[in-house]
Amino acid sequence: MEAGTETLDKRARGRASWLRPRWLVLALPYAWLLAFFLLPFLIVLRIALSDTARALPPYAPHWTGWAEAWNFLQALDLESFTTLFGDSLYLEAYLSSLRIAATATLITLLIAFPLAYAMASAPRRWQPALLILVILPFWTSFLIRVYAWMAILRPEGVLDALLRGLGLIDEPLALMNTETAVLIGMVYSYLPFMVLPIYTTLEKLDRSLLEAAADLGATPFRRFVSIVIPLARPGIYAGCFLVFVPAIGEFVIPDLLGGPETLMIGKVLWTEFFSNRDWPLASAVAILLLLVLAVPLLVYQRFARKEPA
Amino acid sequence: MARKSLGNIRRAFAPWADPAATPLVQFEAVTRRFGDITAVSDLTLALYPGEFHALLGPSGCGKTTLMRMLAGFETPDSGRILLEGQDLAGTPPHLRPTNMMFQSYALFPHMSVFDNIAFGLRQQGLAREAIAARVAEMLALVKLEGFAARRPDQLSGGQKQRVALARALARRPKVLLLDEPLGALDRKLREETQYELMDLQAELGLTFLMVTHDQDEAMAMADRISVMERGRIAQVGAPEEIYEMPANRYVAEFVGDINVFEGIVEEIKGEIIALGGPGGSMILDDPNPTVDLGQKVNVAIRPEKLSITLEEPPQPTNKVKGEIWDIGYLGDFTMVQVKLDGEAGQLVKVALPNRSRRAERPIAWEDRVWLSWDVEAGILLRG
Numbered sequence: 301m302e303a304g305t306e307t308l309d310k311r312a313r314g315r316a317s318w319l320r321p322r323w324l325v326l327a328l329p330y331a332w333l334l335a336f337f338l339l340p341f342l343i344v345l346r347i348a349l350s351d352t353a354r355a356l357p358p359y360a361p362h363w364t365g366w367a368e369a370w371n372f373l374q375a376l377d378l379e380s381f382t383t384l385f386g387d388s389l390y391l392e393a394y395l396s397s398l399r400i401a402a403t404a405t406l407i408t409l410l411i412a413f414p415l416a417y418a419m420a421s422a423p424r425r426w427q428p429a430l431l432i433l434v435i436l437p438f439w440t441s442f443l444i445r446v447y448a449w450m451a452i453l454r455p456e457g458v459l460d461a462l463l464r465g466l467g468l469i470d471e472p473l474a475l476m477n478t479e480t481a482v483l484i485g486m487v488y489s490y491l492p493f494m495v496l497p498i499y500t501t502l503e504k505l506d507r508s509l510l511e512a513a514a515d516l517g518a519t520p521f522r523r524f525v526s527i528v529i530p531l532a533r534p535g536i537y538a539g540c541f542l543v544f545v546p547a548i549g550e551f552v553i554p555d556l557l558g559g560p561e562t563l564m565i566g567k568v569l570w571t572e573f574f575s576n577r578d579w580p581l582a583s584a585v586a587i588l589l590l591l592v593l594a595v596p597l598l599v600y601q602r603f604a605r606k607e608p609a
Numbered sequence: 610m611a612r613k614s615l616g617n618i619r620r621a622f623a624p625w626a627d628p629a630a631t632p633l634v635q636f637e638a639v640t641r642r643f644g645d646i647t648a649v650s651d652l653t654l655a656l657y658p659g660e661f662h663a664l665l666g667p668s669g670c671g672k673t674t675l676m677r678m679l680a681g682f683e684t685p686d687s688g689r690i691l692l693e694g695q696d697l698a699g700t701p702p703h704l705r706p707t708n709m710m711f712q713s714y715a716l717f718p719h720m721s722v723f724d725n726i727a728f729g730l731r732q733q734g735l736a737r738e739a740i741a742a743r744v745a746e747m748l749a750l751v752k753l754e755g756f757a758a759r760r761p762d763q764l765s766g767g768q769k770q771r772v773a774l775a776r777a778l779a780r781r782p783k784v785l786l787l788d789e790p791l792g793a794l795d796r797k798l799r800e801e802t803q804y805e806l807m808d809l810q811a812e813l814g815l816t817f818l819m820v821t822h823d824q825d826e827a828m829a830m831a832d833r834i835s836v837m838e839r840g841r842i843a844q845v846g847a848p849e850e851i852y853e854m855p856a857n858r859y860v861a862e863f864v865g866d867i868n869v870f871e872g873i874v875e876e877i878k879g880e881i882i883a884l885g886g887p888g889g890s891m892i893l894d895d896p897n898p899t900v901d902l903g904q905k906v907n908v909a910i911r912p913e914k915l916s917i918t919l920e921e922p923p924q925p926t927n928k929v930k931g932e933i934w935d936i937g938y939l940g941d942f943t944m945v946q947v948k949l950d951g952e953a954g955q956l957v958k959v960a961l962p963n964r965s966r967r968a969e970r971p972i973a974w975e976d977r978v979w980l981s982w983d984v985e986a987g988i989l990l991r992g
Contacts, residue, residue, distance in 0.1 A: 506713070506715065508711050508713055508715040509715050509717060509718075511680075511682055511702070511709075511711070511715065512709070512711055512715035512716075512717070512776075513717075513728070514681075514682075514701070514702040514703045515680060515702055515703070515707075515708055515709045515777075516703075516708065516728050516729030516732060516776070516780065517703045517704075517729055517732035517733060517780065518703055518728070518732050519703055519732075522732065526717075526728070527717065530719045531718070531719060
């Protein structure tokens with residue numbers, strides 16, 4: 301044993317340390333992050349610090365070589381960020397995004413938990429089929445599914461016709477182009493992201509724990525509150541995170557279902573970028589959005605660390 | 610030779626022998642099926658207050674199902690289960706005055722030791738101080754003072770077992786159910802815990818129902834053992850009865866080692882039966898001979914009841930000749946296999962106690978030896 305490890309060590313020392321397989325394995329994901337996350341981020345940051353210009357691309361200054369580097373740096377400023385904080389529109393858009401995303405996450409959780417619980421409690425042989433049913437919507441394009449909701453929610457659409465046919469309503473519901481429509485679209489689109497992690501934790505839940513709780517006098521409700529929910533917590537956190545983060549920056553759903561009334565930061569970003577052609581401001585919005593998203597991420601990581609696996 | 614009857618084995622505690630005693634738990638013709646499999650079949654059994662009862666059998670014999678039916682996790686397809694004369698049918702597990710120690714312990718991983726033990730008490734709606742006092746009492750009982758704040762994943766296997774026991778005892782159940790309570794412990798710890806459990810049971814005066822596949826465990830701990838075979842009870846009795854007077858070949862073979870000889874009944878004189886067989890003639894003493902002349906019977910002899918000699922023993926019967934086939938030194942005793950002469954060449958196990966440390970073993974491989982046994986050693990097997 302001893303002799304064996306020694307030769308291995310010698311062999312490893314013979315090669316340059318950065319060529320060892322261990323380093324290569326670690327370096328690859330970092331190189332990926334560097335090339336596809338950090339560099340684009342720096343480019344966006346550089347645009348955010350620039351000024352708008354009637355040029356192509358529509359911002360200034362431009363990099364003209366190392367000789368002009370000082371002038372280039374001096375031309376950068378925080379003007380876009382000042383605008384962002386100066387105009388209440390942006391703050392409102394952020395807050396409204398947070399509110400809508402949080403509401404959507406909560407509703408998704410309330411629907412997904414019983415769904416996941418029912419799946420995990422179903423007979424083993426049915427579970428793969430149930431899982432596929434949850435994932436099935438992913439097999440059609442997200443955009444098409446949102447368009448389908450337009451057809452359902454629009455005045456005199458499928459939903460109105462159905463409810464009218466059942467005699468439940470007389471007037472059209474007028475759901476289209478409201479926040480409710482956005483919430484419906486989000487809950488529908490993100491439901492699988494909530495169901496899957498919760499299902500995974502519930503499926504691993506040791507049934508004998510529930511039997512033990514029952515044996516010790518816990519009613520079905522107590523067993524659910526004291527055993528099932530605490531042990532499903534990692535899945536609940538993961539699911540909320542997976543729904544909340546994309547929901548904040550969501551653009552397609554508020555644009556197609558929310559109409560002009562619904563204020564969300566994703567839409568603001570799109571408007572600044574394509575309608576106003578204010579690339580620096582759009583970039584500043586994007587960077588602030590990233591910071592807003594980093595907060596739930598850090599919160600999630602804290603919870604995940606506290607939770608023993 | 611003096612007649613010895615097994616009926617003389619002294620037992621201080623034997624309410625089952627007293628027709629006036631009231632059982633605590635009664636299984637009455639209980640049957641439970643899972644699809645095509647009948648896990649428990651028309652089973653009747655009574656447990657008495659203060660009894661330590663073991664359900665012993667191989668996996669799949671229905672012992673766990675029987676216990677789970679008492680806890681309320683399984684419902685009998687037919688038959689009744691009574692506790693203190695009350696039919697338990699329709700009473701859900703959380704309303705039954707029984708508590709179970711699970712084989713996997715089933716400790717709540719997200720709760721401290723304190724909260725695990727307090728869980729059952731909180732369901733009873735006890736006051737905070739009463740709960741704290743009872744938990745402290747339970748921790749002292751299982752010698753885990755100072756572990757209240759630990760999480761289950763910070764405990765060793767033995768400590769987990771104790772927490773599970775404390776949690777199950779905290780509610781002072783009428784019957785404590787133990788599902789393979791020592792199964793996950795290593796051997797040394799198992800022996801210690803075994804005696805601790807027995808002391809605890811005697812101290813608390815509780816009724817224990819234990820499921821085990823380990824005959825040593827059952828023999829050492831239980832007042833009575835039910836040996837189970839395919840959903841039925843093959844025999845119920847005190848450990849000595851099960852071992853020395855097994856009701857049939859299944860029980861004899863499941864509990865302890867056994868050698869089985871065939872013979873034909875040649876003479877019956879009161880309690881003495883004379884047999885003739887391929888190995889020679891045999892006389893055995895059976896207090897209850899229910900055999901006919903000329904009947905082919907099986908006689909079981911425990912390995913420790915056989916003697917090995919190099920010289921032919923003087924007795925005219927109860928002896929066979931063979932050759933030493935294998936010697937297995939096990940420390941406390943040596944298990945010798947002897948191959949009998951004759952066409953069948955049956956292998957017979959003999960257990961020789963190692964009384965002295967350095968004595969040379971009188972026998973060696975391939976020695977020609979005689980096996981002999983007492984008149985009362987043979988067990989006449991019915992069925």
